[in-house]
Structures are given as C-alpha cells and as structure tokens.
Amino acid sequence: MTRAIFYKEWIKLRWLLLAISLVFAGSIPYFILNLTNKFRFAGKPHFWSVIVGKDLNLISELTYIPLLAGLIFGLSQIVPEMQKKSLKLTLHLPHPEKLTILKMLLFGSGTLVSIFGITGLVLYFTLSIYLPLQIIGAWFTAALPWYLAGLAAYFLAVWVCIEPVWKQKAINTLLAIALIMLFFKGASTYSLQYATPLYIGIILLSMCFPFYSVFRFKEGVQQ
Amino acid sequence: MTKNNIRTLLILVATALLAWVLPWLVKLSTNEASRYPFTYYSSVKNEFIQVVKEDTETRLMDQSGHEYTRAEYDSLLPMLSYRQLLKDGRLPDSLNRKAISGKSIQLEQFYFKYSPRDKHHKQMDLNPMFESMSGRVQIESPDDLFSIKNKMVFIDAETNSVLADKSNKFHQAMVKRGYKFPTKMVAGNPSTKKLYDEGWFALDANNQLYHIKMVNGNPFVKNTKAGEKLDIDFVKTIETQNRRMYAFVFDKSGRLYYLSDVSYEPVQLPIDAYNTNTDGLSIMANPFYWNVVVTTPAQRITYALDNHTLEEVDRLTETRESTTWEKIHPYVFPFYIEMKSMYSKFVYPRLLGWSVKALALNAVLAVLLALLSYRRKQSIKPLQIMLVLCTGLYGLIALWLFNEKQQETRNVIQLK
Numbered sequence: 001m002t003r004a005i006f007y008k009e010w011i012k013l014r015w016l017l018l019a020i021s022l023v024f025a026g027s028i029p030y031f032i033l034n035l036t037n038k039f040r041f042a043g044k045p046h047f048w049s050v051i052v053g054k055d056l057n058l059i060s061e062l063t064y065i066p067l068l069a070g071l072i073f074g075l076s077q078i079v080p081e082m083q084k085k086s087l088k089l090t091l092h093l094p095h096p097e098k099l100t101i102l103k104m105l106l107f108g109s110g111t112l113v114s115i116f117g118i119t120g121l122v123l124y125f126t127l128s129i130y131l132p133l134q135i136i137g138a139w140f141t142a143a144l145p146w147y148l149a150g151l152a153a154y155f156l157a158v159w160v161c162i163e164p165v166w167k168q169k170a171i172n173t174l175l176a177i178a179l180i181m182l183f184f185k186g187a188s189t190y191s192l193q194y195a196t197p198l199y200i201g202i203i204l205l206s207m208c209f210p211f212y213s214v215f216r217f218k219e220g221v222q223q
Numbered sequence: 224m225t226k227n228n229i230r231t232l233l234i235l236v237a238t239a240l241l242a243w244v245l246p247w248l249v250k251l252s253t254n255e256a257s258r259y260p261f262t263y264y265s266s267v268k269n270e271f272i273q274v275v276k277e278d279t280e281t282r283l284m285d286q287s288g289h290e291y292t293r294a295e296y297d298s299l300l301p302m303l304s305y306r307q308l309l310k311d312g313r314l315p316d317s318l319n320r321k322a323i324s325g326k327s328i329q330l331e332q333f334y335f336k337y338s339p340r341d342k343h344h345k346q347m348d349l350n351p352m353f354e355s356m357s358g359r360v361q362i363e364s365p366d367d368l369f370s371i372k373n374k375m376v377f378i379d380a381e382t383n384s385v386l387a388d389k390s391n392k393f394h395q396a397m398v399k400r401g402y403k404f405p406t407k408m409v410a411g412n413p414s415t416k417k418l419y420d421e422g423w424f425a426l427d428a429n430n431q432l433y434h435i436k437m438v439n440g441n442p443f444v445k446n447t448k449a450g451e452k453l454d455i456d457f458v459k460t461i462e463t464q465n466r467r468m469y470a471f472v473f474d475k476s477g478r479l480y481y482l483s484d485v486s487y488e489p490v491q492l493p494i495d496a497y498n499t500n501t502d503g504l505s506i507m508a509n510p511f512y513w514n515v516v517v518t519t520p521a522q523r524i525t526y527a528l529d530n531h532t533l534e535e536v537d538r539l540t541e542t543r544e545s546t547t548w549e550k551i552h553p554y555v556f557p558f559y560i561e562m563k564s565m566y567s568k569f570v571y572p573r574l575l576g577w578s579v580k581a582l583a584l585n586a587v588l589a590v591l592l593a594l595l596s597y598r599r600k601q602s603i604k605p606l607q608i609m610l611v612l613c614t615g616l617y618g619l620i621a622l623w624l625f626n627e628k629q630q631e632t633r634n635v636i637q638l639k
Contacts, residue, residue: 045366045380052349052368053413098224132378134370138347171624175233178240185562185570190345194571195562205236208229215226 001095002103009077009107016076017111020069024119031059032126039130048135055188057139059123066116066150067180074157077108082161091218101214105158105207112154116147138189145192148199149183155206156180162213164221172213179206230625237621238614239560243572245616246552246559253547259518262539264527265299266318266511271525271539272299286539302328302509319511331510331530333463335471338503342457343567348372350413352393353420355436355443362415369393371406371425396442397435403428410458410470418462424470424482426455434469434487447487453480457499463508471506473499493535494526501566512536553578557585557615585615592619 035058038047050056081087090104091097120140127136156176163169179202186192261274268285275282283296297304301314305328308314317323349368357363367377367386375394377386404427411423422436422443431450436443449455453474460470468481472489477496480489494515497504503518508530515526527537552559553576561573589611596603610618 045364048349048368048380049351049364049413052347055346130383132349132368132370132383134347134349134378175237175240175624178244179236182562187570188344188568189347191568191570193345194569198572205232208224208232211224212226212229212233215229 001093005095005100005103006107009104012080013073013076013108013111016073017115020073021115021119023065023069024115025122027062027065028119028123028126031061031123032130034058035127035130048131051131051135057142057189059127059139059143062143063146063184066147067153067183068150069115070112070150070153071157073108073112074154075161077104078158078161087162087217091214097214097218098211101211105155105210108154108158109151109207112151116150120147141193142186142189144196145183145186145199148196148203149180152183152199152203152206153180155203155210159206159209159213162210162217164213164217168216172209176206230627233625234610234618234621237624238610238617239572241617241620242556242558242614243560243562245620246548246556246561246576249552249555250548253551255546257543257546259523259541259543262514262516262525263300263303263507264512264514264525264537266302266509267299269537271527271537272296302332302511303507321510323510328510330464331508333461333506333508335459335461335506335508336504337457337459337471337473337499339500339566340568341459342499343564343569345569349378350409350411350423352377352422352437353415354438354440355420355422356438362417362420364415371409371423373405393435393442393444396444397433400433400444400446401431402433402444402446403431408458410460412460412462418464419466421460421462421469424458424460426450426458430455432458432472432487445487447482449480449482449487449489452489453478458482473497479504490533492528492533495524552576553580555581555584555616557581557613581615582612585612588615588619592622 038058042050051058081090090100093100124136124140156179160169160172160176163172182202183199260276262271264270265272270286272283272285275284283291283293285291291299297307298313301308301318301323305314305325309325314325315323348370350371351365352369353362353365366381367379367389370376370378375390375397377389377393378384379386406425406427407430408426409423420436422434424447425433425435427433429450432447432455434443434445434447449472453472454476455472456475457473458470461468466484468483469487470482472480472482474480477498479492479494479497481492483490492515494517497517498519501520505516507514511530513528513530513533515528517524517526522540522542525539526535528534529536556576557578558574559576561575562570564573589608592611593603593608607622610622
C-alpha cells in the first residue's frame with residue numbers, strides 16, 4: 001500500500017516536483033555567476049573584505065524560495081483531493097487512515113527535504129571553490145531557517161487545506177502566518193543561530209496539526 | 224495521538240503565539256519615544272548643559288533652568304563647538320589657565336560608544352591583518368584574511384587557499400608567547416579608514432589578553448597581562464589622536480578600564496557598577512573632561528571626569544518616565560514573549576515581564592469562562608480554568624480559537 005500511495009502522489013505531483021527542482025537547481029549557477037561577476041568588478045580580496053565587513057550574504061535571494069516551494073507543494077497535494085472529494089475515497093482505502101495521511105505527508109516532506117538537501121549541498125560545495133568555509137558556513141547558518149520555513153509551510157498548508165470549516169480555516173491560516181513569521185526574524189548572518197531548536201519544535205508540532213483537520217474532516221464537522 | 228491531544232497542542236501553541244503577538248500589538252500602538260536630552264559638561268561654567276527637545280521647540284539650558292541662545296551655547300561648550308567658534312573667530316586662546324587651539328583640542332578628543340549589542344552578536348571568524356608600520360598615510364587592505372578561532376590561519380582571497388608560511392609564522396609566534404587556542408574573543412577595527420593600526424586584541428582560552436599585529440611583515444605578539452589582573456568580560460578597541468589608550472576593557476564584576484599605552488596598564492574609570500548585558504555607554508572626551516554617559520534600563524548617569532586624573536568632578540542622574548506599555552502590561556499580561564531584544568542581535572524567544580498583578584484579571588477571566596460553560600450547559604473543565612488562570616487573555620483567546628461546539632463533536636468517529 002505504501003508504494004501505491006507514493007505512486008499516487010508521484011503521478012499527481014511529478015511535474016510540480018520537476019519545476020521546483022529546476023528552480024532550486026537553476027539557482028546554483030545563478031549564485032555562482034553573480035559571485036564571479038562581483039569578483040571581476042571588485043577584485044577578490046576587496047570583495048571578501050566587503051562580505052566580512054558588511055555582513056553581506058550573496059545567497060539571501062534564496063530567502064523566500066523554500067517557503068514558496070513548501071506552500072505550493074502543500075497546496076498542490078491537498079487542494080485537488082479536496083476539490084475532487086477524493087480525500088474521502090483515500091480515507092476509505094483498506095488501510096489505516098492515520099497511516100495513509102502519514103505516508104502522504106512523508107512523501108511531500110521527504111521530496112522537499114531531498115530537493116532542499118541535494119541542491120543545498122551542491123551549492124555549498126560549489127561555493128567552497130570560491131570562498132572560505134568561514135563565509136559559506138555563516139551564509140548557510142543564515143539560510144537554515146529559510147529551508148526549515150519551507151518544511152513548516154508545507155505541513156501548515158496541508159493543515160489549513162484539509163480543515164473542513166471555513167471559519168476555522170481562517171483561524172488556522174492566521175496562526176500559520178504567525179508561526180512562519182518566526183522564521184524570518186533574522187537581521188544579520190548569525191542572529192537566528194539560537195532559534196534552531198524552536199524551528200525544529202515548530203516543524204514537529206506542525207507535522208501533527210494536519211491530523212487534527214483529518215479528524216474533523218472524517219467527523220464531517222460543518223459550519 | 225488522539226484528536227483531543229492535538230487540540231491541546233494547538234491551544235498551547237496558540238497561547239504561546241498570542242503571548243508574542245498581543246503584547247507586540249499593544250506596544251506598537253502605544254510606542255512613544257523616551258529620549259534623554261543631550262548633555263555635555265561645560266568647561267567654562269563647570270556644570271552640565273542640556274539640549275532639551277520639547278515637541279517642535281529645542282531649548283538649550285543649564286541645570287538651574289536658565290536658557291541660552293545658540294551662540295551662547297557654543298561659547299559655553301567650546302570643547303564641543305570649537306569648529307564653529309574657530310569659524311566665527313570666537314575660540315579663546317586659553318581656558319582654565321591652559322592654552323587651547325583647534326589642534327590641541329583635536330589631539331585629546333575622542334568618542335567611544337558601547338552597546339550590549341556589541342557583545343551579544345557574532346561575526347564571521349575572518350579579519351584583515353594590516354601592516355602596522357607600512358609608512359603610508361593610508362592603511363592598505365591586505366589580499367588575505369585571517370581566522371583565529373582554533374588556529375591562526377591566513378587565507379588568500381585570490382586562490383581561496385591557506386597561506387601556509389604566513390599562517391605558521393604567526394601561529395608559532397603566538398604559541399611561543401603562551402597563547403592557548405581556542406580564541407574566546409577578538410577585538411579590533413577592520414576598517415582602513417582609521418588613524419593608525421594597532422592590530423588585534425585576542426582573549427585566549429586561559430582568559431589572557433594578547434596584542435597581535437603585523438610589523439614589517441612579521442608577527443608581533445605580546446601578552447598584555449591584563450588577563451592576570453582582570454576577569455575580562457569584553458574588549459572594544461579605540462584609536463585616539465594622542466594614542467593614550469588601546470582599548471576599553473569591561474571586567475565581569477562591572478568595572479570599566481582603559482588599556483593604557485604604558486605597558487598595557489589597565490586604568491579604572493570611577494563609575495558605578497556597569498552591566499555589559501543591559502547598559503549602554505558613551506564617552507566624549509576633551510582636553511578638560513571626559514563626559515561618560517551610562518544608560519541603564521531605568522536611568523542615565525552622566526559623569527564628568529577630569530581628563531588627567533580621571534577623578535569624578537560632577538555627575539547628573541536622570542530617571543526615565545515609564546512608558547504607557549510599562550505602566551499597563553503588569554496588570555494585563557502575566558508575562559510576554561519577545562523574539563528580538565534591544566540588548567542582543569540574537570533572535571530567540573525570551574519570556575519577560577512576569578507579573579503577579581495580572582492574576583486579578585486572570586481570575587476574572589477564569590470565572591467568566593466557568594460562567595459561560597455553565598450557561599452553555601457544557602461541563603466546566605478544570606484544566607481550561609487553570610490555563611486561563613495562568614496565562615490570562617492568551618489562554619482564553621486560544622481556547623476560543625479552538626472551541627469545538629457541541630453539534631460539531633456529536634458525530635465522533637475514531638480514526639483507525
């Protein structure tokens with residue numbers, strides 16, 4: 001059944017997955033070209049000093065991309081299920097409902113983590129050709145909350161989408177926005193380094209939230 | 224994992240979020256500027272002169288309330304306004320039996336500023352090591368940067384590789400002088416726009432403060448011995464025209480010193496106990512006095528210290544009026560959460576403002592909740608009452624956000 005659920009999700013999301021992967025993979029040559037271009041104009045020694053002195057982060061254009069990816073992925077996975085009323089059918093499969101939802105969430109979060117992880121690692125190692133670990137380490141310390149925000153946004157989007165009551169949907173959306181805002185409070189490179197446990201906590205909690213909406217959906221809670 | 228368990232989690236998360244959002248909204252709507260007036264010690268009148276801003280009006284006045292015109296203000300504070308006085312041809316030749324000129328004032332003038340945010344933030348472990356004796360007027364940027372955390376390493380920017388010879392030379396010189404890695408703190412000015420270069424001051428693993436610089440391409444490493452005399456909390460360097468000092472050093476018992484150019488001798492400033500985590504400091508020095516301004520969360524003390532003996536000549540203590548937020552929050556919120564702080568650049572949740580006074584409102588809200596449950600013929604849940612008693616408005620709103628109506632829960636189906 002696990003393979004069947006994963007295959008169903010794959011069929012539904014494969015083109016979106018490809019698009020997201022292309023955006024993330026495409027960002028790598030962009031960041032490298034941008035960096036080498038700045039090196040040519042300012043000179044490497046000067047530009048290194050600028051990066052250190054002004055706390056410049058050249059991958060900061062990545063800030064909201066994982067968030068958008070998580071959000072779009074979550075919406076694309078659940079909205080069709082809700083519109084075609086196929087979630088009801090999915091929950092009637094000869095398979096425990098909680099496990100069905102869990103596997104759907106695992107497929108979504110697993111593919112997102114893979115895309116974030118693989119492209120992040122490739123970017124890290126490519127940048128290390130041009131820059132010392134002290135600079136790249138700092139940039140990725142700043143980037144970690146952005147990736148984590150993408151993952152949290154995915155779970156929160158699923159939670160909001162499955163919720164059957166519109167009033168509750170609105171409340172959940174506000175709560176989700178407040179939670180996501182916490183990931184973007186950093187002003188300088190290292191300012192969010194002590195907040196990582198909080199972000200991990202938010203992700204673990206938001207993994208549970210979709211099940212609350214599923215309970216309510218299954219109960220047929222209405223306005 | 225049952226539905227009720229997740230609902231409890233959601234209520235707790237919503238309570239925590241509200242403890243962050245609600246106080247933030249209240250602060251946003253009641254924020255008011257509470258600035259202290261600019262204060263400077265007059266070397267003519269020997270008392271503090273202030274610039275008091277009231278709405279659109281700016282008043283220049285002394286401590287007895289006497290007001291001055293702008294020209295009078297400049298004359299009373301020749302050390303602050305010497306450039307204006309020079310332009311007007313009004314700068315006196317001597318003051319307090321000491322000959323003065325624009326150059327002599329400049330020589331003894333410096334400005335130093337410390338904020339708790341200087342200590343509570345982290346920078347990349349990369350800095351430039353300038354040539355301290357280049358013989359050039361303009362300090363030149365090197366082609367490499369050094370990392371000092373676990374080992375002294377110079378990294379060349381052109382090739383992005385370690386400069387083995389230079390790194391070894393510096394690392395060995397440091398180890399030979401007794402330097403113990405890892406480095407706890409490094410202080411210096413990475414800018415090329417400074418009067419001169421004195422390299423870096425690094426606190427080693429044994430709390431010893433070392434002076435490290437590059438002289439004619441060779442390492443200069445010296446234990447300042449300040450670490451033997453003081454339990455160092457924070458160091459911030461300064462360049463002054465007269466090269467009287469290297470840096471200001473804060474120790475862990477709240478004392479402030481400057482590191483003198485004479486064998487790095489720490490010289491203590493006669494100010495009250497200083498807290499590097501909450502207190503701001505600024506020093507405006509002139510040939511006669513140092514204006515040392517210490518701003519704590521509750522008050523501001525401005526000291527006038529004699530430039531030569533560093534003895535206290537005068538002090539002015541001003542207390543700050545409480546803001547609307549400070550007045551109301553103890554009665555409305557039992558606590559609140561802040562992610563950012565004016566004392567630190569690090570962002571993480573901080574539980575602040577614990578107040579017993581809010582328990583009165585919490586109790587009223589808890590009774591209200593019990594009454595509402597009774598009217599709706601719902602059972603009174605002791606845990607919900609406890610939540611509202613402890614968290615007040617936050618808990619009550621969170622309960623309302625995830626309130627399950629009777630008809631909603633009528634059709635309870637257990638998930639497989």
